[in-house]
Structures are given as structure tokens and as C-alpha cells.
Amino acid sequence: MIIHRVKSFFIQPRVMIFIVLLFIISSLAGQGFISFLFALAISLSLLSEWYLKYLHTKVDWQFKKYLDMTSIGEEFTGVLELKNESAFPIFGLKLNIESRSDQDFVFLDQANEKQESSIYSKRIDLLPHAATTVEIKMRGKGRGMHNWSAFDLLIQDPLKLQTARLDYSSTELPRFKVVPRIHKLKDMKLKSMLQGFKNTANSLFIDESNIIGTKDYENESFRHIHWLATAKENKLLAKKYQQVQGDFYSVFLNLAGNGPFHLRKDMEELIEYTVSVCIYLIKEGCKVQLWVNYSTRDKGILRLENDIDRSHLKKVIETMALINTNGMFLSTEQFYQFGMAQMDPKSMALVIGTPPLFVKREWLQIKQ
Template sequence: MFFVSHFYEKHVDDYLILENPNRKIRSYPGDEEQLNLTLIQKGILPILNAKLVIKYDMVLESTYDVRKEEQTETVEVPITLLSFERKELSLPVFAKRRGIGKIRVIRLVIPNILGFSEIDLLYNLYHKQEIVIYPSLKEVKGVELIKPRNNGDHQAKHSIYEQPLLQYGTRPYDHGDPFNRIHWKATAKRNELQTKVVEKVNQLSWTLMINVKTVYGTGMIEKTEQMLEHVAYLCRFATERQIPFEIYINVRGKGGVPYVHLPLGEGNQHLMNALELLARINPLGLTAPYKHTLSYVHQQGKSPYIIQIGDLEENHIAVLKRWEQQGHSVYNVEINNLTAKLVPLNSKGGTVLHEQSG
């Protein structure tokens, strides 16, 4: 009996396999999803009356009896696996709130075949399955202030932007005209320097600047969640109207850069990338001072329309006003209780100031 018990403990998992495919599920809060696990016993030793212990992030919620901890839930599922059997398990879960739901721990507790003890097997590889829960969408009123008149660039009488391909004539050369704007064929015809006249256009792309480093205190996490829900609304609004947009968030990126950046793009795939980026933001994670983010972005090319979301301090506003002086239109999302509206930065009530926090 001792030999049989010892042999079982030592070899029951020799040919036991837990499949681990890459699987990403996209969801919204309130949706029901499935965490799928596939166990295969390719050996002759059966696994009887075992229990599969699964620990996952608390952004998910199961209908099973669970043990709740600070950031995770643990559920136990009974399982029997006979010789050469493959078993697929589906654990129904609800997407509770924005975030990334991953399986953190998988353990298989097997009673010894003679009932003398238990065998505790821990899966020590990273489980690749995850549920990406997008933020809900909350309206931002006034966003139609920058609603486009067509699908992208549009002609305008007064604009700081020009489209060299939209040439419609020439004029006599003026002092200060760029050298590469000279129309050489027209110059040769008229024996006088001629400058190309190009169409003035407005480029309707957006730069979304997001400050998730909020003032600490009661309701800090709820405030951050509401802010990200308004950002998600702006991303969908831009996508529906074919407006290219980019995102800067003051979360530390690779190499110590004080922001993460979603490059300029448009379309449904770009929207999915934006929503996934927002889903991965941890309000309790490592953020960067917003003034450092603004300082870096100040040196980059930016869209004509800049939309700022989050708390502002005096030094932040100074940078945004410099961008206005450079010809950008800067707006602020003003959040009051459960509503938000888009207002020009320089309008009355268009900014919310907070004490300096470094």
C-alpha cells in the first residue's frame, strides 16, 4: 500500500498537461464572459475527486462560491480526469469594472488514491489568457464645438496649416517666401520670380492629454474612473467622425519616459487600441508628474486641437497657454459631479486649479 501510494504521488502528473494558448477577450462592464481551461491526462493514472483552485483579478466576478481577498477572488471547481482523457472547463464570470482580468494562480489538489494525503500541484507558468474590460462611455457635452465639417482635412480661409499638394495658382515672389515654394516654370515664362499659392486647410486631428495623477483623498479612484470613461467617449466620438487622434497619459513608460503614448491614428482598430490602453491604466500604479509629461510633449509635434482631461495646476496652464500661442486650439474637459463638458481653456470656468503637488 505504501509503494502504491508513493508511486501515485510521484508519477500522477508525469503526463498531465494544462493548455496555455494566447487568448484575449474584449469586454465592457456588465458583460458575461468565460475563463476557459483545458486539462489533458496523457498517462494511465486517473485523477479522482480533485479540485481545481483558480485565483483571478477582482475586476471579474464569478457566480460560484468564492473566497475574496484584497485584489483577487479564489474559486474551487471539482474535477475528475480519467486515463487519457481531455477535459475542457468553462468558468463563467462577469466583467465587474474597467481593468485587466487575468488568472493569477492555478492549483490542482488531488487526493491520494488511497486517501492518505493530498497532492498539491501548482502551475508555475504565466497564464496567457486575459479579459480586457474597456471603460464605460460617459458623454462629454460641448464636444460638437470641434465637430468636423467633413471626413478629414477641410479648406479654410484662415489657417496656420497648408496643403502643398492643393496648389491653385501663383503670385509674385515676396520677401520671406520659402525658397522651395518658388514656381520655376512660371518664373521662366514671366521673367519674374513667382511663388506657388497653395490651399489653406484645417487639420482636424486631436491630441488627448490625460492627467491621471489626481489629488489624493476620498473618491480618488472613482474620480479617475469617471475621467477615463469620458476619455473613452471622446475616442469613440472621434472614430465615428473619422477624426485622427492620439493620446498622452502621465503613466511612466519604457526607459523612464514620463508618459505612455498612443500614436496618431483613426479607424475601428485604432479605437480598440485606445480603449485597451485605457483599460490597462492602474490609478494606484506608478504615475509621473504631469508637468514632466507636458514638458516632453511640448517638444513633440501636436495636433491642431488639444483636449486636456484631469486636474490642472498653474504651471500646467502656463504650458497649455504657450501651445495656444503657437496656434493650437486648447480645450479642457470640466467635470462636475456626474457630468462633463468641453470648454475652451481661456473661457471662464474652463480650468480647475489645485494646489501644487510637485
């Protein structure tokens, strides 16, 4: 915490030196009443200094948020708790909070939630040995890990001779993870294609050894079971689906364009679509590998993989939130050459973004 003092004109150092000189002169001249006034001014100045020096050590704060992450455009709320541990009241305590940019996240007005700002200010009164809470509403505007860029508490002495600004910018301020929008997949062509490919690879008439036989189906899971009624034997047969190629996909997200290297302008749209596709596939019980044309200095190409585990959803969403233009991107040719050489040979390649030009492997473009 850094403390900044803002003093009024009457207690500026030069003015105080002048008042002290006048006090000495008036005392030597026997001007009792005038000397008393100057002495009072000096006393009030010292009292103001002591009051603020004492109070700034007695004010504490804590921020609590309800959610670990939020989506772009969604409103999220946090609670700021302020404590006054001193024996004196604090009137007109002002808090100022700023975000780095209105493209990261914004604060919402309590009265009118449609009014957005990158700055939040509020005045409150704190009684001695008391605490109060302030509800702060925010809305995510862009992907990434964001935090308050500035947080100040302004305390004035009762006579308003000076103000102490407690600057907490150097401390660890609250952080907020804003993830891509998660859309409900409405692409019926994609759904039909995936379902058809899955059914083709899981034919009822292959691998007859997996027919379970006659059984009761009460309390039975129907998710991966295909039922077949045969009139000849008057029996109900069931066959479990096997996790073969129709349940295994490698999703490639290429954010680079063709020709001279550049990033695509629809980068955000592609990221949101990729997240939606991965969530859809995982919820359908498919195994998914995700390859993203994005890299950091310490790691290679961004790669995520799940094994029919829905807990992987959160990891996919959080990782995609951290992609930014400051990272490293490969050319389209290098990305697909490396990724498709490393992908599982049993999986089907689904391409989102700029497609490969010369790749021998089978792949399917689902969004360009």
C-alpha cells in the same frame, strides 16, 4: 510545477516506523495473522505512494480563452481542458483557481452568475486515457493585465491515504487584459462643438479649386462630400472636405491635481471618458493625438497618434488599460508645457482633467 504531499495520520513517517517495528516483532513472535495485517498496511502505504507518483506525471491541462481582452464589468468565458494520459481512472480530482484580488477579476458561479468569488473550485472524475473540459466564467473588475495567482490540482489515492497537490503557480498561468469601459458618447454639447468647429474650418466657399463639377453620384461616398445645388447653372456641384484643423485634435489627459502633487480620485472616470472621446473622434474620421500625464521608467510621456486609421482604436484602448498608480506622473505645469510644445501646431487641444494654468496656446476644456 511543485508537488506537495498531504498524508493521513496512518502513513505519517513516525507511524510507519512504528508499524514496521510491530511487523518485525509479530513475525519473530510467530503471530502470523497480526504480521499479515501489519504487512498489508505497509503494502497499502507503498501502493499509495507509487500511485500518486505515477499519476502526477500523466495529468496535463490547457486553458483556452475566446477573447484577447474584455471590458470592466463584462463577462468572459474560458475553457480548461484536463487530460488523464494514464491507464488508471482519477476520481475526485479537485481543481482550485484563485485571482490575486476581487478588484482585478472574479469567478462567476455556474448556477448563479450574480454570485462572485476570487476563488474557483470544482471536483471532476477522469477516466483512463480521457479528457474533459470545464467552462470557467469570469468578470473583469479593474483595468490592467491580470492573471491567475494560483492554480492547483489535488489528486487522492483510491484509499484516500494521502493527497498530492500539484501547484502550478510557478508556471506561466493564463493572463487576461481588462480594458476601460467604453461608453457611448452622450455629451451633445461636445458633439455640437466638435461638429461646428469642423464645419467652420471646412467652409464650402473656401478653396474653390476643389469643386469637382457636374457628375453622377451613384455609388459615391457621401462621408466627406458637401453638395451644393446652383439654380443659375442648373448643375449639381460637389466639394470634398480637406483634412485641416477641424479634423485634427490633440487630446490631453491630466490625472494629476493642482497644488501639492496628488492623483485625482476620479482617475477611472477620466480614463473611461478619454477612451470614449478618442473612439468618437477616430470614427468620425478625425486625426487624433493622445497625450497622457503618465510615464514609465524606460519611456517618456505616454503618447499615441493615429492617421485616420481605425485600427488605432485597439491600441488606444489597450494602452489606457495599463495605466496604474505605480507609474510616474508629472506636475500639471510640466505636463502641459512639454505636451503643448510638442503637439502638432495644426491640431486643436482638448483638455480632460486638471486644466493648465499658464499656457499661451489655444485649448478647450471638455471635462474637468
